[in-house]
Amino acid sequence: MARAPTTTDAFNAVAEPRRRAILDALADGERPVNDLVELLGLAQPQVSKHLRVLRQVGAVEVRDKGRQRLYRLNGRALKPIHDWVSGYERLWSDRFDQLDVVLEDLKAKEQGDEGDQ
Amino acid sequence: MARAPTTTDAFNAVAEPRRRAILDALADGERPVNDLVELLGLAQPQVSKHLRVLRQVGAVEVRDKGRQRLYRLNGRALKPIHDWVSGYERLWSDRFDQLDVVLEDLKAKEQGDEGDQ
DNA sequence: TTGACATATTCCTATATGGACATATATAGT
DNA sequence: ACTATATATGTCCATATAGGAATATGTCAA
Numbered sequence: 001m002a003r004a005p006t007t008t009d010a011f012n013a014v015a016e017p018r019r020r021a022i023l024d025a026l027a028d029g030e031r032p033v034n035d036l037v038e039l040l041g042l043a044q045p046q047v048s049k050h051l052r053v054l055r056q057v058g059a060v061e062v063r064d065k066g067r068q069r070l071y072r073l074n075g076r077a078l079k080p081i082h083d084w085v086s087g088y089e090r091l092w093s094d095r096f097d098q099l100d101v102v103l104e105d106l107k108a109k110e111q112g113d114e115g116d117q
Numbered sequence: 118m119a120r121a122p123t124t125t126d127a128f129n130a131v132a133e134p135r136r137r138a139i140l141d142a143l144a145d146g147e148r149p150v151n152d153l154v155e156l157l158g159l160a161q162p163q164v165s166k167h168l169r170v171l172r173q174v175g176a177v178e179v180r181d182k183g184r185q186r187l188y189r190l191n192g193r194a195l196k197p198i199h200d201w202v203s204g205y206e207r208l209w210s211d212r213f214d215q216l217d218v219v220l221e222d223l224k225a226k227e228q229g230d231e232g233d234q
Numbered sequence: 235t236t237g238a239c240a241t242a243t244t245c246c247t248a249t250a251t252g253g254a255c256a257t258a259t260a261t262a263g264t
Numbered sequence: 265a266c267t268a269t270a271t272a273t274g275t276c277c278a279t280a281t282a283g284g285a286a287t288a289t290g291t292c293a294a
Contacts, residue, residue, distance in 0.1 A: 002279035067291040075208030091192030119249035184261040
């Protein structure tokens with residue numbers, strides 16, 4: 001089989017850096033496509049295609065306004081990514097250093113108590 | 118051009134769900150390849166290939182022990198993902214609800230003060 | 235209606251993928 | 265040396281991609 005389609009889920013969709021850039025650009029409010037074209041310096045069809053992928057995974061929504069289409073962010077679609085990666089946060093965040101000490105202690109104690117395996 | 122290689126960065130590497138499963142399996146300590154094969158129910162060559170991708174983006178490291186190769190997690194490689202997606206956390210987390218109210222108020226006030234644009 | 239503008243879709247192509255399978259490499263034990 | 269075990273690599277293939285260019289669709293304005 002080939003790689004899973006970009007439209008499979010948010011993980012696949014945001015693997016492409018330009019799509020992340022689009023989401024970032026939409027962070028402070030809805031924008032028409034041409035705004036994104038200028039901001040990102042991409043060809044218009046590419047932006048439309050990226051937006052389609054983002055729409056399919058629910059990361060953006062559209063609204064018609066005259067001949068423009070205003071895209072807006074739907075950050076909730078990114079929650080699964082956040083949920084998954086947050087499980088690893090303790091591996092680099094200082095906030096967890098103290099907790100790590102405690103956990104290491106507990107681990108050491110456990111191994112001291114029951115020495116099997 | 119085609120899609121960026123899976124080995125381009127952590128974003129591309131973890132877009133594949135089995136690779137996330139591998140990282141999850143390594144979360145509580147190093148494991149030999151065959152452990153992962155059993156745990157994930159994948160063919161051994163697939164696991165080795167996934168591990169190769171994960172190694173290339175720095176998400177895992179290896180250590181030789183006899184004829185086994187013990188893989189261990191390097192969560193730090195996931196930090197860029199966490200950093201990026203955390204910027205959107207406020208869009209779904211209750212923790213930010215109160216903050217949002219304040220920000221909306223400020224926005225409204227600004228628009229009341231200077232009505233240009 | 236005609237034309238300009240805004241956006242979406244289609245066609246093309248080079249490239250990488252993941253699965254299945256076969257095989258290579260390396261180490262341990264006898 | 266030979267065999268079993270553990271892991272890595274290579275081959276084949278169907279499939280999806282992102283970019284470029286061309287074109288289609290839709291909407292406003294005169």
